[in-house]
Amino acid sequence: MRTVNVDLGERSYPIYIGSGLLSNIGQYFKEHGISLNSPLMIVTDDNIAPLYLNLLEQLLLEAGYATVSKVVNAGETAKSLSVLEEVMTTAIKGNLDRNSTVIALGGGVVGDLAGFAAATYMRGIKFVQIPTTILAHDSSVGGKVAVNHPLAKNMIGAFHQPEMVLYDLDTLQTLPPRDVASGLSEMVKHGLIRDGEFARWCKEHASELLALDPEALEYGLSRGCAIKADVVSRDERENDLRAILNLGHTIGHAIEAVAGYGEYMHGEAIAIGMAGSARLAVRLGRDANIYDETVSMLQSLRLPVTMSSHLSTDEIMEAMKHDKKFREGHMLFIIPDSIGSVSIVKDVPEQLVRETIDQLREGGETDV
Ligand SMILES: NC(=O)c1ccc[n+]([C@@H]2O[C@H](COP(=O)([O-])OP(=O)(O)OC[C@H]3O[C@@H](n4cnc5c(N)ncnc54)[C@H](O)[C@@H]3O)[C@@H](O)[C@H]2O)c1
Numbered sequence: 592m593r594t595v596n597v598d599l600g601e602r603s604y605p606i607y608i609g610s611g612l613l614s615n616i617g618q619y620f621k622e623h624g625i626s627l628n629s630p631l632m633i634v635t636d637d638n639i640a641p642l643y644l645n646l647l648e649q650l651l652l653e654a655g656y657a658t659v660s661k662v663v664n665a666g667e668t669a670k671s672l673s674v675l676e677e678v679m680t681t682a683i684k685g686n687l688d689r690n691s692t693v694i695a696l697g698g699g700v701v702g703d704l705a706g707f708a709a710a711t712y713m714r715g716i717k718f719v720q721i722p723t724t725i726l727a728h729d730s731s732v733g734g735k736v737a738v739n740h741p742l743a744k745n746m747i748g749a750f751h752q753p754e755m756v757l758y759d760l761d762t763l764q765t766l767p768p769r770d771v772a773s774g775l776s777e778m779v780k781h782g783l784i785r786d787g788e789f790a791r792w793c794k795e796h797a798s799e800l801l802a803l804d805p806e807a808l809e810y811g812l813s814r815g816c817a818i819k820a821d822v823v824s825r826d827e828r829e830n831d832l833r834a835i836l837n838l839g840h841t842i843g844h845a846i847e848a849v850a851g852y853g854e855y856m857h858g859e860a861i862a863i864g865m866a867g868s869a870r871l872a873v874r875l876g877r878d879a880n881i882y883d884e885t886v887s888m889l890q891s892l893r894l895p896v897t898m899s900s901h902l903s904t905d906e907i908m909e910a911m912k913h914d915k916k917f918r919e920g921h922m923l924f925i926i927p928d929s930i931g932s933v934s935i936v937k938d939v940p941e942q943l944v945r946e947t948i949d950q951l952r953e954g955g956e957t958d959v
Pocket residue numbers: 636637638639642665666667670697698699700701703723724725726727729730731732733734735736745762763764765766767770773774777856857858
């Protein structure tokens with residue numbers, strides 16, 4: 592078992608990463624002051640519920656906790672205001688009070704939704720993340736919680752840190768291959784922004800990672816969490832540095848929104864966005880090898896680097912204006928300087944962005 596700490600003063604918390612952690616959940620909850628006297632609410636989705644919900648409810652019951660559960664439909668569409676209202680209804684009917692805790696059992700969708708419910712229920716109660724996807728090594732850390740608006744991703748949200756992250760790697764063994772690859776996109780992103788050696792390690796160990804090899808996963812997820820925890824600890828509310836965690840997201844979020852949430856998994860859209868950022872880097876004068884190496888890393892992890900030809904450049908350009916990094920008329924892009932290091936660049940020429948998006952279309956130009 593490995594522990595990574597997120598250092599945020601009185602809001603600091605540990606990320607426990609390892610095999611067999613769920614069976615000791617009662618002990619972890621008691622150590623972290625989760626009240627035995629107020630009901631807990633578990634939020635999960637209908638793929639995860641048949642696999643792990645009964646087990647979690649049973650373990651918590653044995654530890655003396657009363658729980659209510661809300662099972663939402665699997666997929667990005669659950670990150671909506673209407674589903675949030677349903678979650679709130681379960682909380683109210685379940686008599687959750689201000690000492691209650693919300694438990695997110697699932698991937699990034701459940702984590703963002705349940706976390707936002709915890710941030711807003713009675714103006715904020717505790718929550719615990721129990722990630723069950725590879726992607727959630729990113730989403731369960733750092734306290735960004737949100738639901739989507741049909742026009743833009745994560746538009747309605749808050750910063751609300753969990754009490755702890757309990758990452759039982761055994762749960763990952765049931766992930767479908769597409770979700771495995773999607774999660775590895777954010778893992779290699781952590782290397783691309785802060786640690787080139789780690790990005791290269793992801794490529795070299797792609798076959799073990801894709802095959803869910805426990806040792807490779809434990810190392811890759813711990814290193815990814817450590818990079819994220821370090822960035823978040825330095826800039827919790829994205830005043831500056833934290834924006835680097837958004838590599839590939841300006842284009843990627845716009846692709847997700849324009850495609851209608853669901854055609855692309857988050858990690859897939861971000862992979863296309865990272866290929867776009869690497870193209871932009873080269874067009875802005877960085878070494879041409881950045882694009883070639885980035886694409887080769889993404890492809891080794893079975894991730895897409897081009898988008899479907901039906902997506903319109905105009906609509907993507909419009910959707911990008913809702914990016915949270917767009918302020919006072921200026922768009923910020925996260926641009927690689929080399930593999931393992933990025934800059935936050937203001938005012939990338941719009942025409943360059945437009946041409947880059949055209950090139951990202953399937954059948955678009957292969958040269959940068
Ligand atoms: N808050 C953040 O910092 C942050 C960071 C990255 C991504 N995100 C968000 O996370 C979301 C994507 O997360 P995701 O990729 O985990 O998606 P997800 O939560 O939809 O999970 C992917 C799929 O895997 C299924 N699943 C989950 N765990 C499983 C398991 N153990 N076995 C079998 N099936 C399982 C789910 O039912 C779902 O169908 C996006 O909404 C994205 O915006 C947030």
